[in-house]
Amino acid sequence: MxxxxxxxxxxxxxxxxxxxxxxxxxxxxAVEIAKKFHPDLVLLDIMMxxxxxxxxxRLIRAMPEMVNTFIVxxxxxxxxxxxxxxxxxxxxxxxxxxxxxxxxxxRISALFRRDSKxxxxxxxxxxxxxxxxxxxxxxxxxxxEISLPKKEFELLxxxxxxxxxxxxxxxxxxxxxGADVYVLARTVDVHIRKVREKIGDDYIxxxxxxxxxxxxx
Amino acid sequence: MxxxxxxxxxxxxxxxxxxxxxxxxxxxxAVEIAKKFHPDLVLLDIMMxxxxxxxxxRLIRAMPEMVNTFIVxxxxxxxxxxxxxxxxxxxxxxxxxxxxxxxxxxRISALFRRDSKxxxxxxxxxxxxxxxxxxxxxxxxxxxEISLPKKEFELLxxxxxxxxxxxxxxxxxxxxxGADVYVLARTVDVHIRKVREKIGDDYIxxxxxxxxxxxxx
DNA sequence: TAACTCCTTAACAATTCCTTAATGGCTACG
DNA sequence: CGTAGCCATTAAGGAATTGTTAAGGAGTTA
Numbered sequence: 001m002x003x004x005x006x007x008x009x010x011x012x013x014x015x016x017x018x019x020x021x022x023x024x025x026x027x028x029x030a031v032e033i034a035k036k037f038h039p040d041l042v043l044l045d046i047m048m049x050x051x052x053x054x055x056x057x058r059l060i061r062a063m064p065e066m067v068n069t070f071i072v073x074x075x076x077x078x079x080x081x082x083x084x085x086x087x088x089x090x091x092x093x094x095x096x097x098x099x100x101x102x103x104x105x106x107r108i109s110a111l112f113r114r115d116s117k118x119x120x121x122x123x124x125x126x127x128x129x130x131x132x133x134x135x136x137x138x139x140x141x142x143x144x145e146i147s148l149p150k151k152e153f154e155l156l157x158x159x160x161x162x163x164x165x166x167x168x169x170x171x172x173x174x175x176x177x178g179a180d181v182y183v184l185a186r187t188v189d190v191h192i193r194k195v196r197e198k199i200g201d202d203y204i205x206x207x208x209x210x211x212x213x214x215x216x217x
Numbered sequence: 218m219x220x221x222x223x224x225x226x227x228x229x230x231x232x233x234x235x236x237x238x239x240x241x242x243x244x245x246x247a248v249e250i251a252k253k254f255h256p257d258l259v260l261l262d263i264m265m266x267x268x269x270x271x272x273x274x275r276l277i278r279a280m281p282e283m284v285n286t287f288i289v290x291x292x293x294x295x296x297x298x299x300x301x302x303x304x305x306x307x308x309x310x311x312x313x314x315x316x317x318x319x320x321x322x323x324r325i326s327a328l329f330r331r332d333s334k335x336x337x338x339x340x341x342x343x344x345x346x347x348x349x350x351x352x353x354x355x356x357x358x359x360x361x362e363i364s365l366p367k368k369e370f371e372l373l374x375x376x377x378x379x380x381x382x383x384x385x386x387x388x389x390x391x392x393x394x395g396a397d398v399y400v401l402a403r404t405v406d407v408h409i410r411k412v413r414e415k416i417g418d419d420y421i422x423x424x425x426x427x428x429x430x431x432x433x434x
Numbered sequence: 435t436a437a438c439t440c441c442t443t444a445a446c447a448a449t450t451c452c453t454t455a456a457t458g459g460c461t462a463c464g
Numbered sequence: 465c466g467t468a469g470c471c472a473t474t475a476a477g478g479a480a481t482t483g484t485t486a487a488g489g490a491g492t493t494a
């Protein structure tokens with residue numbers, strides 16, 4: 001995802017290191033590819049046709065599946081003004097060109113080594129092929145985004161926090177509805193039904209006489 | 218507080234950003250002005266008549282009211298030897314000349330951001346087919362330009378800064394109206410309505426029981 | 435001061451969501 | 465087989481939340 005001149009150079013070096021590489025020639029393409037392949041690392045040139053690197057970064061960072069992706073800017077020295085803007089939109093690193101292949105590779109592996117990113121807030125739960133995103137109240141399944149009403153979302157979120165653990169209807173009412181709310185236990189059933197309807201029947205299973213649980217193989 | 222040559226240039230650019238600017242033509246003047254106005258930021262040229270930047274910095278830093286003031290050095294590349302001395306006397310940053318206006322402004326706002334919680338206020342956000350322009354308080358959609366009143370603009374701008382993230386009405390009030398303003402939460406609804414009326418219904422969606430979010434697919 | 439824009443509030447309409455109740459299916463067990 | 469117990473599913477009414485409009489006030493400009 002950068003200037004043509006350096007594109008093949010980078011691709012060659014990265015592939016030699018065993019990385020799988022996709023390239024794009026402008027910002028829009030970059031966003032499309034990111035959406036499709038969910039890469040672990042995105043290299044962006046500040047200067048790109050149609051949409052510059054900063055905007056591209058902002059868009060990619062905004063995709064829920066990409067919160068754990070590393071985004072690194074590459075730029076010629078003359079363009080150093082954009083460093084601040086880059087970090088503003090959530091870049092992880094900022095590399096000046098020209099850079100020697102070995103130096104570039106070591107910067108990149110350093111990124112993956114410093115795994116500090118994985119201490120993730122509980123704003124998201126990634127479980128199986130589900131991504132449960134509390135900031136947007138949406139569920140992502142295989143590139144589909146499903147928006148759930150509040151109670152349904154809370155229910156799925158709560159179950160997914162403790163996969164394979166069975167919760168009784170009363171447990172669920174206590175934790176999601178609150179201790180001072182009195183609704184019939186059957187209400188839970190209806191919500192379970194609606195969640196299953198939307199995300200599929202395979203994620204939540206019933207344990208007869210006990211309650212419900214989130215399945216994780 | 219720097220060479221005459223760049224003084225008016227800097228003053229012009231800073232004032233365009235809304236900063237109040239005082240200028241001095243030598244180190245003694247600079248100290249006098251600092252004593253009088255307690256500025257939030259002092260820009261110093263290393264080379265100044267009568268007293269150089271390093272000494273000026275030391276004096277200003279020694280004033281008790283100035284401990285929280287940012288002091289930044291500006292210098293031509295040839296003079297970079299003094300970098301160490303600058304930090305020795307308590308400078309916060311060190312900027313090489315020549316520097317483009319945008320770059321300088323970016324560095325300066327970065328300084329303030331580091332300390333206070335002031336948010337990223339990049340002048341433009343390009344998102345989806347929207348261009349949100351802070352300098353003119355206008356939105357550009359497909360060759361149409363829409364001008365928004367302040368509150369409506371701030372609302373859209375704030376939401377667009379974190380696409381797909383849901384904000385409660387209280388979040389929005391806190392961030393846009395301010396912590397010490399007491400208006401009803403439903404006021405937000407009315408502004409949302411007006412923004413939707415002007416830019417279309419597809420950009421902001423409601424998450425019932427939670428709040429509003431800017432949509433980005 | 436008049437004319438204007440913008441902000442806030444309030445009232446009512448519209449909509450979505452939640453809960454309940456009713457019905458039917460499935461399984462276990464006598 | 466029949467029955468009891470538990471769950472799935474559906475639909476309907478009501479509760480809660482949001483949409484929409486309008487009016488008045490604050491502040492601004494001519």
